[in-house]
Amino acid sequence: MNKKSEEKIRxxxxxxxxGSFHIGSARAALFNYLYAQKEKGVLVLxxxxxxxxxxxxxxxxxxxxxxxxxxxxxxxxxxxxxxxGDYGPYRQSERGDIYKxxxxxxxxxxxxxxxxxxxxxxxxxxxxxxxxxxxxxxxxTCRNLPIKEQDKRxxxxxxxxxxxxxxxxxIIKFDDRIRGSVSFSSGELGGDFVxxxxxxxxxxxxxxxxxxxxxxxxxxxxxxxHISNTPKQxxxxxxxxxxxxxxxxxxxxxxxxKSKLSKRHGSVSLFEYKxxxxxxxxxxxxxxxxxxxxxxxxxxxxxxxxxxxFSFSRCQKSGAxxxxxxxxxINGYYIRNMELEKLTEIVVPYLISEKLxxxxxxxxxxxxxxxxxxxxxxxxxxxxxxxxxxxxxxxxPLLTDYFFIKKLDYDPKLLLWKEASPEDxxxxxxxxxxxxxxxxxxxxxxxxxxLIREADKNDNKGVFLWPARVALSGKKASAGPFEIIxxxxxxxxxxxxxxxxESLKGIK
RNA sequence: GGCCCCAUCGUCUAGUCUGGCCUAGGACGCUAGGUUUUCAUCCUAGUAACAGGGGUUCGAAUCCCCUUGGGGUCACCA
Numbered sequence: 001m002n003k004k005s006e007e008k009i010r011x012x013x014x015x016x017x018x019g020s021f022h023i024g025s026a027r028a029a030l031f032n033y034l035y036a037q038k039e040k041g042v043l044v045l046x047x048x049x050x051x052x053x054x055x056x057x058x059x060x061x062x063x064x065x066x067x068x069x070x071x072x073x074x075x076x077x078x079x080x081x082x083x084x085g086d087y088g089p090y091r092q093s094e095r096g097d098i099y100k101x102x103x104x105x106x107x108x109x110x111x112x113x114x115x116x117x118x119x120x121x122x123x124x125x126x127x128x129x130x131x132x133x134x135x136x137x138x139x140x141t142c143r144n145l146p147i148k149e150q151d152k153r154x155x156x157x158x159x160x161x162x163x164x165x166x167x168x169x170x171i172i173k174f175d176d177r178i179r180g181s182v183s184f185s186s187g188e189l190g191g192d193f194v195x196x197x198x199x200x201x202x203x204x205x206x207x208x209x210x211x212x213x214x215x216x217x218x219x220x221x222x223x224x225x226h227i228s229n230t231p232k233q234x235x236x237x238x239x240x241x242x243x244x245x246x247x248x249x250x251x252x253x254x255x256x257x258k259s260k261l262s263k264r265h266g267s268v269s270l271f272e273y274k275x276x277x278x279x280x281x282x283x284x285x286x287x288x289x290x291x292x293x294x295x296x297x298x299x300x301x302x303x304x305x306x307x308x309x310f311s312f313s314r315c316q317k318s319g320a321x322x323x324x325x326x327x328x329x330i331n332g333y334y335i336r337n338m339e340l341e342k343l344t345e346i347v348v349p350y351l352i353s354e355k356l357x358x359x360x361x362x363x364x365x366x367x368x369x370x371x372x373x374x375x376x377x378x379x380x381x382x383x384x385x386x387x388x389x390x391x392x393x394x395x396x397p398l399l400t401d402y403f404f405i406k407k408l409d410y411d412p413k414l415l416l417w418k419e420a421s422p423e424d425x426x427x428x429x430x431x432x433x434x435x436x437x438x439x440x441x442x443x444x445x446x447x448x449x450x451l452i453r454e455a456d457k458n459d460n461k462g463v464f465l466w467p468a469r470v471a472l473s474g475k476k477a478s479a480g481p482f483e484i485i486x487x488x489x490x491x492x493x494x495x496x497x498x499x500x501x502e503s504l505k506g507i508k
Numbered sequence: 509g510g511c512c513c514c515a516u517c518g519u520c521u522a523g524u525c526u527g528g529c530c531u532a533g534g535a536c537g538c539u540a541g542g543u544u545u546u547c548a549u550c551c552u553a554g555u556a557a558c559a560g561g562g563g564u565u566c567g568a569a570u571c572c573c574c575u576u577g578g579g580g581u582c583a584c585c586a
Binding site for chain 2: 014015016018048049050051053054115119122126129130133134135136159160161162179182183184185188189190193194196197198201203204205207208223224225226227228229231249251252254256258259260286289290291293295296297298299313316317318319320321322323325326327328329330332336386387388389390391399417455460461462463464465466467468469470473475476477478479480481
């Protein structure tokens, strides 16, 4: 049992809670999740909150809520109100002692050293190399200070940082699961880089390496923007004499201008997509297919199928532009193919937030603008008229509002079909009223039959059907008149038709 | 600028590893047509790409080199 669990691969998703969860983070998380599921491994959620200034609890909650909303699960690390796992704590802010231990060890073994260079001095050096157009590199002023002097200067209270003593000219090579062999020369890492600050406070690359090691992470899957951190982390691992995990660097998600997707590309916060009415299934499908695909022509895959098919060898190496039109189209597909019951359930909150309805009880709602009760069943019927027209859930209130309000607000001229006169249109609407009044069996088929028979009396069905539909919905575009009448019921239908006739009398 | 990475329709991509079946396929978008009372759905058709140049080969989107282009990254942030 124990042995078996040690063989499991272990992955981590390690966001820093310094902003709202966005598409880029979602993608990194997703690929970790997919691979973990595929290999039946363990996914750890670690919070990288060493930056106390910028880290906020609300962002941490946002991360977890977003992951859950998308249907991604993790088995270890930070959860809503607890931590699970044997390698905690899982927040970097609580792991200070661990980093300190490793940092001290590095100093003792002379793998790292104290540096007393002032920021100003370093800044000047950097400007100098920039001016001469050569790659900036730490000059190494403090690299070979005698230990005694180091100790003395610390005792004297001089400010310092801790730098890694980088091997001179060594090739750092790693085998990226997506990119293949990638190599850097140690001399090109910018010199002995800083791994810790005063009081043995770790910097990102160091904390990351220590955590990955302590948490027994076997595979690091992250965005390509981390690829240049990898040789640094490997250098630290080598200095520490610890095992190097496998790496896979995902291609970046790009904005329309092909640069890394960021805030300036508009709404990237996942929450905004949720609000607009994108479904998690659609998002998962779409994001998976940015930089990966199972081959072949099918494009709609469930999460389970994606997990089953997932492999690094089918990952793209180049970045992918985030194409919102395609996402929207996939979203529409998922909506059309959803259970009506479920669709209605997730649409109701949108109706409520637009104040079209309020909740009274289980399955019972109230339409304040009509002063009428309305039950779930009726809302479901309304949604059924729009299921194949909806691309975003947020469109629903605007599309269906006419069912929930008393008086429609539209230009009476809209009632006129093409060249039709107001008088003729009034006649058509009156016919429609008598027809509706005469219907005995209130079902869609009967209503449809009756209306079509009436419509066929004209050269063109539109002469009759268009004004009826506009009278009911008040809109240029809507569901068809048969369906609307069927859902509205005779009373409201006749009320609407009469109102239309009245408004037509005014325009001639 | 140094370093690293990448390169098929406007976009996401199949095909590349293991050259020939590629007259380069699909999807989104757009255009036209059909169904239709409107809108949407659905169906049909069209639009549009192997970055350029050298090799290797009987044969290159596919292998090699160069050029060009794009991106990432260069902190006492993560």
